[in-house]
Amino acid sequence: MGKNVITWTVRVIVYLGLLAFFIWVFSNEYLNHLVENFEEFLVLLRQHIQLVALSSFLAIAVAVPSAIIVTRPKFQRFEGVVSTVVNFGYTIPNMAILALMMGIMGIGFQTAVVALFIYSILPIFRNTLAGIQSVNSNLIDSAKGMGFKPYQILFKVELPNAAYSIIAGIRTAVVINIGATALAYLIGGGGLGNWIFVGINVFDNSILISGALPITLLAITVDLFLRLLERKVVPRGARPSTR
Template sequence: MNRNQLINRVVKSILYGLVAVFFIWTAAMGYYNLIFTDTDTFFVLFGQHLLLVGVSSLLAVAVALPLAVFVTRPKYRKFEWMTSNAANLAQTVPSLAVLALMIGILGIGFAPAVFALFIYSVLPIFRNAVAGFNSIDANMKDAGKGMGMTPAQIFWRIEVPNSSYAIIAGLRTAIVLNVGTAALAYYIGGGGLGVWIFTGINLFDNAFLLSGAVPVTLMAIGIDALLAWIGRVVTPKGVRPPALQAVD
């Protein structure tokens, strides 16, 4: 382990320790009692939050990954700047403005909230996938051709494994952002843990606020850790960044 990796681990340990102290202190103050006294409502809101994040993220993956594959093919690279600018433009619009726009188009409820989260998820996934595919050495593809591989075999056996780390990193960014942004679905009747968060803010009630905010935080940390583990599993050892290799 080199000096930078040691510093990184120490900083992470300190941050996680501070978060743990905060959770323990707030639990001792009884701020999470609402989760245990109104368990049914908590699980309904938690399920709604997961559904918002899951559906919007799946839609983003279904759009962003094929689009990234399309614009990184030699014949269609001329469309890369156009799609990148469109995705960047969608990301620059404030999240509340997107939600307000969706109300005018789709009304209130689950559907507009999912669509707004979908718009925010596309850019990180698309950008990282494009970067991953573009980073592959052309000599590797030429070697595959020399071995008699078809274009499909080159894609699945060379391009996908070598770009998997960048793709997973984009997924991590998009989904963790979605977990936090999904709380805003409360404003358009989309449900989720934002109901308790913003009720707590409006009523100056820390029990409501933390009973919503802390599960959202833990959800984001848990999903990020899960995707980081998946990234280590699916990324071939030979193409892993040094930080990932040090973990094994």
């Protein structure tokens, strides 16, 4: 009961803040730049989405299988090494990764994808690892004792029970990624970051907001979508509220 009241209060405050922000934006006609340059907006938005989608997809494709591999009995001894490498990658500021990749690969779209990909691996890897490791060992034991084959233990017991944590990791990574993609402008990767940095350089709030606001809305929309996906994918009995 008390928890609900707090949740609702916070929610109302956030919505009121958003409303105030939009009133501020519209009363100052800050979105005029977007409306006047709608063609360019669509190009930047498409670039932004492509950068996010491609780098996130690569990150999922690498991080989830690696976390699965290092939790298999045969490869468990590599878990420490892999975790250290991945954690180390995340301690480098994302600006530095961009600069580093630019040094290696030059400027452009691909460099931005690779840099964003590297930065998205950790949350997904770490959550997948934690999710699988937190599956009760009694479940694995009884699955084994009932004659599950190793791949059946993985797909019928471990992954479904770790699904919530895995999707939470993907959500974190993608939402951070959408914001970080704004930096792609710095290495000629394109995206809505263009307008943000131009806006900063020429002290024009309209250009800046026209770039920043769509990024925020994109992040909120994607987060919502992934939350719905989580509801669909994670079995009722494997959600944290039930543990």
